[in-house]
Amino acid sequence: xxxxxxxxxxxxxxxxxxxxxxxxxxxxxxxxxxxxxxxxxxxxxxxxxxxxxxxxxxxxxxxxxxxxxxxxxxxxxxxxxxxxxxxxxxxxxxxxxxxxxxxxxxxxxxxxxxxxxxxxxxxxxxxxxxxxxxxxxxxxxxxxxxxxxxxxxxxxxxxxxxxxxxxxxxxxxxxxxxxxxxxxxxxxxxxxxx
Numbered sequence: 001x002x003x004x005x006x007x008x009x010x011x012x013x014x015x016x017x018x019x020x021x022x023x024x025x026x027x028x029x030x031x032x033x034x035x036x037x038x039x040x041x042x043x044x045x046x047x048x049x050x051x052x053x054x055x056x057x058x059x060x061x062x063x064x065x066x067x068x069x070x071x072x073x074x075x076x077x078x079x080x081x082x083x084x085x086x087x088x089x090x091x092x093x094x095x096x097x098x099x100x101x102x103x104x105x106x107x108x109x110x111x112x113x114x115x116x117x118x119x120x121x122x123x124x125x126x127x128x129x130x131x132x133x134x135x136x137x138x139x140x141x142x143x144x145x146x147x148x149x150x151x152x153x154x155x156x157x158x159x160x161x162x163x164x165x166x167x168x169x170x171x172x173x174x175x176x177x178x179x180x181x182x183x184x185x186x187x188x189x190x191x192x193x194x
Contacts, residue, residue, distance in 0.1 A: 049084035053091075061088035062097070070097065074104040083114045090121065099125055116141065120150040127157065135161050152177075156186030159193065 049061050065073045065085050073085055086101035088094075102118040102125070109115050123137030138158040142151060159173040174193035177186055 049081045049088075053084045053087050058088040058092040061085060062092065062094065070100075074100060079105075079109050079112065079114060082108070086118070086121070090125070095125060095128070116145045116148055117150065119144060120148075120154055123154065123157065127161065132161075152181040152184045152186070155180065156184060156189070159186060159190060163193070 047055075047057075047060075049064070052058075052060050061084055065088075074082070077085065082101060082105055086098055086105060089098035089101055099122065102122050105112075105114045105118040106122075119137050119141040123134045123141060126132075126134035126137055135158050138154040138161075141148065141154045142158070145151060155173070155177050159170065159177055162170055162173060170193050174190035177184065177190040178194065181187065
């Protein structure tokens with residue numbers, strides 16, 4: 001029924017943490033991998049990609065990446081620049097490029113805060129496409145960062161996506177959500193599913 005797909009009002013719109021601004025390193029889990037020693041990418045004006053993202057200049061980052069060669073950026077960019085490219089693509093609606101950059105973060109900087117956040121963001125992207133792989137990405141995030149910044153959102157979104165499945169599984173997810181995040185944005189949904 002439609003209740004299982006209803007999201008809390010606070011999550012119907014893109015969240016400020018995920019869709020309207022890029023996640024900042026201080027907002028994420030501690031990094032387990034060192035930042036790449038690759039030189040930081042710069043725009044023609046010498047502005048770093050993370051600074052361009054902070055200024056909302058997403059198109060400028062994508063333009064410079066296109067000029068340099070997207071494949072080269074995905075393979076060689078410093079960690080901060082790769083995160084900036086993923087954010088620029090995600091925030092400007094270039095889903096395919098965002099996914100490629102997020103997958104590159106996972107592959108190149110495994111265990112880092114960026115790689116952990118990428119799992120969650122890949123889940124959001126899959127969810128936006130109504131792709132059942134979203135639940136798998138949320139599971140990866142929850143396994144890798146069970147107390148991470150996006151754990152409540154990942155668990156709540158997973159609970160809603162599994163909502164049409166096995167009632168025992170849904171009830172267990174709802175109970176887990178309430179135990180971990182009793183006043184979280186999905187608590188009302190969870191209470192209705194227990």
